[in-house]
Amino acid sequence: MTGHSQFALFKTQRFWPLFVTQAIGAFNDNAFRYALSILLIYDLGPRLGFNAALLNTASAGLLILPFFVFSATAGQIADKFDKAMLARRIKMIEIAIVALASFSLFTDQVWLQLLTVLLTGIQSAFFGPIKYSILPQHLERDELLGGNGLIEMGTFLSILLGTLFGGFAIRWDLGRHAVSIVMIGLAIIAFMSARQIPEAPAPQPDLRINPNIAEETWRMIGIARERRDVFLAILGISWFWFLGVIFLTQIPLFTQTELNANETVASLIIASFTIAIGLGSVVTNRLLKGEVSVKYVPVASILITFFIIDLYFATGSLRTSDSSTLLRPADILTRFSGLRALIDLALIAFCAGLFAVPLYALVQQRSPLQKRARVIAANNIINAIFMTTAISTQTTSTLPYRPAAQREEWEARGAPPRRTCRAR
Numbered sequence: 001m002t003g004h005s006q007f008a009l010f011k012t013q014r015f016w017p018l019f020v021t022q023a024i025g026a027f028n029d030n031a032f033r034y035a036l037s038i039l040l041i042y043d044l045g046p047r048l049g050f051n052a053a054l055l056n057t058a059s060a061g062l063l064i065l066p067f068f069v070f071s072a073t074a075g076q077i078a079d080k081f082d083k084a085m086l087a088r089r090i091k092m093i094e095i096a097i098v099a100l101a102s103f104s105l106f107t108d109q110v111w112l113q114l115l116t117v118l119l120t121g122i123q124s125a126f127f128g129p130i131k132y133s134i135l136p137q138h139l140e141r142d143e144l145l146g147g148n149g150l151i152e153m154g155t156f157l158s159i160l161l162g163t164l165f166g167g168f169a170i171r172w173d174l175g176r177h178a179v180s181i182v183m184i185g186l187a188i189i190a191f192m193s194a195r196q197i198p199e200a201p202a203p204q205p206d207l208r209i210n211p212n213i214a215e216e217t218w219r220m221i222g223i224a225r226e227r228r229d230v231f232l233a234i235l236g237i238s239w240f241w242f243l244g245v246i247f248l249t250q251i252p253l254f255t256q257t258e259l260n261a262n263e264t265v266a267s268l269i270i271a272s273f274t275i276a277i278g279l280g281s282v283v284t285n286r287l288l289k290g291e292v293s294v295k296y297v298p299v300a301s302i303l304i305t306f307f308i309i310d311l312y313f314a315t316g317s318l319r320t321s322d323s324s325t326l327l328r329p330a331d332i333l334t335r336f337s338g339l340r341a342l343i344d345l346a347l348i349a350f351c352a353g354l355f356a357v358p359l360y361a362l363v364q365q366r367s368p369l370q371k372r373a374r375v376i377a378a379n380n381i382i383n384a385i386f387m388t389t390a391i392s393t394q395t396t397s398t399l400p401y402r403p404a405a406q407r408e409e410w411e412a413r414g415a416p417p418r419r420t421c422r423a424r
Contacts, residue, residue: 006146006285014138015147017196021091022131023154024190028094028183029120030162032101033059035170035179036113044110055110059117060249060391066121067384071128072216073209075377078129079370080207083137083200090127091187091194097123098187102180105170128380133373136364137200145292145361146285152357153278160274164267204370217381223371224378230366233359234379236297238386240356243304245390247273247348258315259341261327268329269345276346280353287354292361300355304348311344 009015037056045052078086101116131151139147169178210216225231248270255266287296314337332338367375 006143006150006282009139009143009147009150013196013198015150017193018087018131018134018138019150019154020193021087021190021197022151023158024186024193025094025124025127026155026158027162027165028098028186029124030159031166031179031183032098032120033063033117034163034166035105035175036117038167038170039105040110044108048108048110050110055114057391059114061388062114062118063121064384064387066118066125067128067380068217069213070122070125071377071380071384072213072220074126075129075220075374076207076209076216077126078133078373078377079202079204080209081202081205083130083134083373084197085199087127087130087134087194087197088191090123090130091191094123095184095187095191098183102183105176105180125380129373129376132360132364132376134197134200136372138198141292141365142290144365145288145290145358148361148364149281149285149357152281152353152360156274156278156281160271163270203372220374220378221381224375224382227366230363230375233294233362234382236359237356237363237379238382240352240359241383242386242390244352245387249391256326259327259332259338261332265327265329265332268332269342272342272346273349276349277353280350281357282353283350284354284357288358292358292365294358294362297355297358300351303351304355307344307348307351311341311348314341314344
């Protein structure tokens with residue numbers, strides 16, 4: 001397959017059901033996470049006296065934790081059973097999880113909301129080895145790179161749309177209803193699309209599942225290290241997620257403190273960053289003409305470093321002495337240094353797409369068929385380690401916790417009327 005024909009995969013049942021299923025899952029995960037984040041920061045935290053910043057960090061941790069705990073089991077299950085069957089069952093369970101998540105938005109039970117975040121992470125941990133290890137079973141060798149590029153593009157665009165929808169819709173008068181209806185409706189569509197995924201026979205049906213999670217996790221990492229090129233690719237993918245977590249989690253603070261700009265600029269940066277990753281993911285196939293090769297990966301990493309350095313100098317010239325006036329999108333776009341910073345961020349993301357997609361394809365293509373899902377699971381575990389490290393190494397230099405100010409901003413945005421806190 002050449003770069004000109006990768007979109008033809010959308011016409012095949014070998015690809016489009018998985019693409020739709022994965023994209024909807026990414027949308028729902030982020031719609032709920034960001035809707036909950038807004039509720040915690042602007043409503044529940046100030047009203048119930050919780051530290052919203054701490055709860056938001058705990059929520060992010062609960063989303064990553066299942067990848068440490070359940071990836072080893074998920075990888076074994078994906079190698080032992082038909083992956084299409086597993087996808088259907090996981091997406092059926094996801095409907096119940098999404099329904100519980102929607103219900104939790106209408107309550108003041110923070111523990112229930114955090115529990116649903118954890119359940120969402122568990123579902124993602126079990127689906128992860130399936131979605132990547134099934135591609136080599138359904139796609140031809142020269143389609144694998146293009147298929148990975150489209151999956152990554154769909155994932156990041158869904159993350160963007162879910163983030164924007166959840167963050168904005170929850171502020172409407174009927175925001176909780178809107179978020180709930182959309183998430184449940186999409187979860188049902190995802191299950192229906194999962195039913196269309198062609199069979200993907202188990203590569204090792206006689207595999208005995210090891211219930212010892214710690215032992216199997218360590219053994220799975222050992223399986224990933226059997227091939228040096230595969231393990232190095234996994235480390236490269238993990239670096240990609242390490243960098244991505246740092247950028248995406250720091251964009252709001254970066255926008256305020258470094259660019260001296262408002263939250264609309266932050267949304268513009270997140271949008272351009274996410275779309276650029278998707279574009280880079282798709283362009284990769286055109287550059288490599290369907291060949292699974294890492295020849296552009298070093299070039300992409302060098303360019304990422306160059307644009308990060310240039311971003312540092314661009315933001316330095318954007319700082320103004322009048323910190324009381326936050327810059328708007330028009331202010332950023334009409335200044336050379338502002339436009340330069342946006343272009344730097346977009347190019348960093350674009351090169352990140354060029355960097356990651358060939359590595360994913362290499363891991364899939366060069367992993368042994370009988371162990372492929374477990375190698376993908378090992379990749380998820382190491383990714384989680386890198387992402388957790390990225391979160392933990394970031395300083396606690398967040399915006400000051402001002403419950404009253406947060407509540408006023410929440411109400412000014414037209415949020416639902418405050419409810420009286422129920423006695424417990």
